[in-house]
Amino acid sequence: MSHPIEIQTVIKASPERIWKALTDKTEMKAWYFDIQDFEPIIGTVFDFYEPGDHKKYHHIGEVLEVIPEKKLSYTWTYPDFSTAKSTVTWEINALENGDTSVKVTHTNTEEFSELGENFSRKSFAEGWSGILNQSLKPFLEK
Known part of the structure; x- marks a missing residue:
């Protein structure tokens, strides 16, 4: 049974x-990852490495769902370590006060648990919390 990781925050941005x-390659590079072949088009396959010189974790994803200004979903895999596939979904909801709620959900992360502590539920939750609250939010609210 899958136990999705859900991280949500409110951002003072439209x-x-x-x-x-979330979808512009230049902007993504500033707060997220350098994903040169990303396009918000269903079926687009993209790949990237986590930042740093060590190129430790190679990721490959495929865009699954695109609802402009509302929802973006893609697969999340580590082809060098596993054939397992998980899904990352970003949901954007305007609030009445002009702020916006942003939620990231990562499903099927338990598929990677045999790969060790860096692929644990706790590690994924901490990673997504940092990406949302220490990267995306300050990038947009500066």
Whole structure:
């Protein structure tokens, strides 16, 4: 049984601005990952490494769902270590006060648990919390 990781925050930015940060390669590089072949088009396959010179974790994803300014979903895999596949979904919801709620959900992370502590539920939850609250939010609210 899958236990999705869900991390949510409120950002003082419009859904349009958040969407651009989630889908524009130049903006993504500033707060997320350098993903040169990413396009917010269903079926697009992209790959990237985590930052740093060591190129430790190679990721490959495929865009599954695109609802502009509302939802973006893609697969998340580590082809050098496993054939397992998980899914990352970003949801954007405008709030009445002008702020925007952003939620990231990562499902099927338990598929990677045999790969060790760096692939544990705790590690994924901490990683997504950092990406959302220490990277995306400050990038958009600066």
